[in-house]
Amino acid sequence: MKNIAIIGGGAGGLITSSKLSKDLQDELKRGKISIEVFDKKHEQEFQPGYLEVAFRGEKPEKIRRSVSSLIAPGVTHVNSDCKKVDLDNRMIETENGKKWGFDYLIISTGSSPxxxxxxxxxxxxxxxxxxxxxxxxxxxxxxxxxxxxxxxxxxxxxxxxxxxxxxxxxxxxxxxxxxxxxxxxxxxxxxxxxxxxxxxxxxxxxxxxxxxxxxxxxxxxxxxxxxxxxxxxxxxxxxxxxxxxxxxxxxxKTADFIHGTEMADEDGWIKTDKKNLHITKYDNAFAIGDTTNIPISKAGVEAHLEGVVVANNIASEIAGTAEKYEFTGRTQCSMVTGYHQATFVIGTYDTPVQEIPPSTKNFMEKKVMEMIYWSSLRGNYEWLFKYHFKNDYFAVGS
Ligand SMILES: Cc1cc2nc3c(=O)[nH]c(=O)nc-3n(C[C@H](O)[C@H](O)[C@H](O)COP(=O)(O)OP(=O)(O)OC[C@H]3O[C@@H](n4cnc5c(N)ncnc54)[C@H](O)[C@@H]3O)c2cc1C
The missing domain is CATH 3.50.50.60 (FAD/NAD(P)-binding domain)
Incomplete structure (x- = not known):
């Protein structure tokens, strides 16, 4: 039995758990693995929608979903925040002092003002x-x-x-x-x-x-x-x-339990390998999304693509099937420029940000991404992501 623990059930944590649940569905059914997502929140919010709420008067409830509607089959939502992680002894401690062991760990606890x-x-x-x-x-x-x-x-x-x-x-x-x-x-x-x-x-x-x-x-x-x-x-x-x-x-800043630990850099961000997303020195522990110290945008797209890379690599190790991936640093953040126009900030570790003139077509593309956001966290649009990103978000690694 292998335990996969995911701390943080936001953009990165949810897609990681969904992809693991799909890729390892046989192992889940046979009780060979467990997947747990630790997060105190009962509801998630679509954070890019905060701009719509603040400057266009969108209703807050329109950008919220219950966590129960977002959790994939076979994944357990542990309704508690993490207080401590012991990477050497493969142990998580949650709010009530309860301890949880893990074989694989993914931290995706985001960032906050x-x-x-x-x-x-x-x-x-x-x-x-x-x-x-x-x-x-x-x-x-x-x-x-x-x-x-x-x-x-x-x-x-x-x-x-x-x-x-x-x-x-x-x-x-x-x-x-x-x-x-x-x-x-x-x-x-x-x-x-x-x-x-x-x-x-x-x-x-x-x-x-x-x-x-x-x-x-x-x-x-x-x-x-x-x-x-x-x-x-x-x-x-x-x-x-x-x-x-x-x-x-x-x-x-990052979540409190990370600050001052061995895994954190001097500003509190998790020291993470930018390609395989391992937490420095630990082969079974990963960090994705905003909480890493990788010098790229803190954006949901990164959290999503990194989650797919990590889930693929854990699944391939457990099931001994697919090839391992390396993250390429692909980013794609939209910038609304007003009056139904938008541009995108697009780049990778190796390609500088491109010049994409603001247009209504870009704005429509952003709106399509918004419409599929919640379903994409359940892993339902990986075919579209692969088509759209032309597979340049990962390279086949070793
Ligand atoms: C105004 C605004 C506009 C944005 N626009 C875009 C955009 O256009 N495109 C884009 O790609 N991104 C955008 N983003 C950024 C995007 O929302 C984040 O980068 C993304 O959500 C990061 O994913 P994550 O998984 O790292 O963290 P999050 O999605 O923030 O999830 C973190 C989760 O960890 C949980 N958590 C925290 N501490 C603990 C703990 N101790 N124990 C357990 N759980 C914990 C939290 O409750 C939360 O659910 C925008 C953000 C904002 C605020």
Whole structure:
């Protein structure tokens, strides 16, 4: 009997468990393996939908699903968070002090806003990176203002979904334009990078849009602290910026049980081999998604493709069947640029981000991905992923 433990039942954890359940269905039926997903949440949220909730007034319940509807056949949802992992003794400890052994471990516990890194930010800011309920507070706020200065942008690094702060600027512009009060609203975008998007191929396309839409950008602005009483952002570079409303994307952190352990780097991210996704030094333990220290975007697409690679490799080891895969670093994050247009940030470890002009066709493609999202976590669209990504998300490894 082999136990496969997956910590985190979000984008990465669920597809990994679904693929394992499909690839190892005979072993599951014969009781040769068990697959457990540890996560306290009863419901999952489609995180890219936080932008729709915050800036278009989408209802939070529209982007939620019960975990029970997402768990694949034969997979057990353990309704408890992990508190400790002992990789040497192959043991997980959950909230109630209960211990669980494992033969294989996959950690996919994501990332979340870390307000403690920037003094004053928690009190001053409203963000669309925490949950749908908080995102809907932003929509209430923007629906009730008729003038003033809104500051959006990157509050610190790293954070999930690199294009999301830019998307917030474009979506605010569209919202106030449609409300016919755009001329009374000042939208300012701040970023620690020296251009409005870090990758030049994307920057080249969106910087002119900022100018056309009268979105001011302040580059090389590293937010150091916020004064909520004076409504001011203070940068490391010594600048001060006034705001009326602040919707910054905060820097992110990993789950608490990872920090300060042998598997974590100095910032708390899990030291992970970028190709085989092993946690450094452990052949039976893997990390995927936002929680790794792999220097690529923290995005659901990565979590998904990495999960497929890891599930394939574990299944091939247990069943002695398929070839092993290596992850190629394939990314594909959409960036909504407003007015039913979007571009994509696409690249791999070996190919730089490409220039893809914003278009309605891209926007439609993004919408199709949204429509199939929940079903794709059950592993129902791997054929489409393989067709779409032309198999360039993995290479056959050793
Ligand atoms: C506004 C916004 C827009 C986005 N847009 C896009 C986009 O267009 N394209 C894209 O690809 N990605 C996008 N993303 C990013 C994407 O949602 C995440 O990168 C993705 O969900 C990461 O998957 P994950 O499995 O690593 O983590 P998650 O999906 O966040 O799942 C982590 C899970 O781990 C659980 N967990 C945490 N700690 C513990 C613990 N101690 N024990 C057990 N369980 C635990 C959590 O409850 C959670 O269910 C966006 C995100 C945001 C916020």
């Amino acid at each position: 870390d307000y403690d890194q920037i003094p004053g930010l928690r009190k001053a800011n409203m963000d669309f990176h925490t949950n749908a309920a908080k995102s809907s507070l932003i929509y209430n706020r923007i629906s009730n203002i008729n003038s003033g200065k809104i500051v959006v942008g990157i509050g610190g690094l790293p954070y999930k979904c690199p294009p999301s702060p830019n998307e917030s600027a474009f979506m605010l512009d569209e919202f106030f334009t449609r409300k016919k009060i755009r001329d009374k609203i000042d939208i300012t975008y701040v970023t620690p990078f020296t251009r409005v998007y870090s990758a030049e191929a994307i920057n080249k396309m969106i910087e002119p849009l900022y100018k056309d839409r009268n979105i001011e950008s302040i580059t090389a602005f590293t937010t150091d602290s916020v004064d909520p009483d004076k409504k001011e952002l203070i940068s490391l570079e010594g600048e001060t910026l006034k705001y009326d409303q602040l919707f910054l994307t905060p820097p992110h």
